[in-house]
Amino acid sequence: MTKIIVIGGGIAGISAAARLSADAEVTLIEAEKALGYHASGRSAALIEKNYGAPSVQALNRASIDHLENANGRYLTQRGLMIIADTHEEAALNDDLKTMGLERITPSEALNMVPVLDPERVAFAGYHADAHDIDTDRLMQNFAKTLRSNGGTILTGYPVTGITRAPQGWTVTAGGDPLHADKIVNAAGAWVDQIAVMAGIQPVGIVPRRRSMARIAAPGGHDPARWPMFFGVHETWYAKPDAGALIISPADEDPVEPHDAWADDMVLAEGLERYQNMVAIPLTKPISTWAGLRSFAPDRTLVLGPDPDQPDFIWCAGQGGYGFQTSPAAAQLVADLTFGRPSSLPVETVDALRPDRLRL
Structure with a gap:
């Protein structure tokens, strides 16, 4: 089974790890001692479907069903x-x-x-169609999914080194070497620093x-x-x-x-x-x-394999849209990681790929 390390324990990382864990052996590592410590723990926690760039709005719409119906509903009407x-x-x-x-x-x-x-x-x-999101329960349930699929969560594991070898990646975190076939970079404000550590060109977050x-x-x-x-x-x-x-x-x-x-x-x-x-x-x-x-230059998310190193997957640039887009964004990351077609429109997927930032 494919081994994947997800770097970052905010909503971007935990949701992507949960989706990936259905088809891979996933280890999520987080530098802090708790999940959601930085941006995810300080969110205004609202979804408004018309908020954000067109690609963000498309992710909002694709996420609504999960937020409204999964695990007893995560939304409360706010306006x-x-x-x-x-x-x-x-x-x-x-x-x-x-x-x-x-x-x-x-x-x-x-x-x-x-x-x-x-x-x-x-x-x-x-x-009226703006809703509070139960962000804590959403993160907890993604973590539960990851663990139930055999995944591992390691907190208090800051990344200090990343090396590429013919057989995959070695990530040194918390003093321990961890090995994987693929890396998902969901490190929030630190994603470009993680990329540089891995020898990958930053995308300008x-x-x-x-x-x-x-x-x-x-x-x-x-x-x-x-x-x-x-x-x-x-x-x-x-x-x-x-x-x-x-x-x-x-x-x-x-x-x-x-x-x-x-x-x-x-x-x-x-x-x-x-x-x-x-x-x-x-x-x-x-x-x-x-x-x-944290925003990319065009203020939309950066999701998918790096164009120069496909085993390095970006899950970045969530800005203020991380929670409201997480179900659909995580599914897209999983689909692109495994080479599967996405249910999202082609133009939306193209607007989110990291390739657009390398032209």
Whole structure:
């Protein structure tokens, strides 16, 4: 049986490992002591099918059946709303068209989120078909599938060396040499570093910081039924979270791969943009954090065998779309790894292959 090492224990790696384990002997290695420590553990955890580039939207649509029906369903209805000030109508119209939202009245917006400032919210749009994802249970079930198929998960195993031999690969991780026929590179912000270690040309993945703050529910309201709400062109957003509210400036500053933390100045600017659209004074954050959203130059995923070394498979560039695309992206990685046809349209598969970044 083919032996495969998957490097990276975020949602990209664990979902790909689960799909691959049906036909291969799979070992997943993660540098941290727990799965989903970096970007996957700091996700806004929402799926909106019209979010992302066309290839991302195709993966969203192909993932919905699994997210809605597998293992008792992973989705809870949330809704998504965009609000705009008097001078932002043109920007709102762009967002409505891009994301397939319907215009609603300011009064309807205030009924959904009663803390909004009626003096500032002049325009709004809404889409009910946006859902929270139970990200923890999704990852746990992918891990369960991997283990039930005989796969192995090794945490606390940072990769320190990768060598290519005629008979396959040797990956040194956690001080141990591990041997495999194929490598799947699902190392998130570190994927290009892993590629260089393996003698593979990088594809230009750029980690971008996303800062977050968690505040107490404004004015003592219960936000459980509120939609996730955005400023136009995603200049900030807020989302209910276990009786509180998480707010982000939606920053995307390029950074080196690292264990990210919030930029206080950037976060303050985002909180101010939120404050400008609500009537209740902002309270001191309960906590702050940041994650790294890693993008290819064209802001779509990089999935499939490397064009120069087909036994090195990319599962990278998830950006902010990792959870919502994971069922379909993982299946595509498995299909391309084993040379099987994909159920996705050819143009979608071509838009995701690493070959496109080597032209």
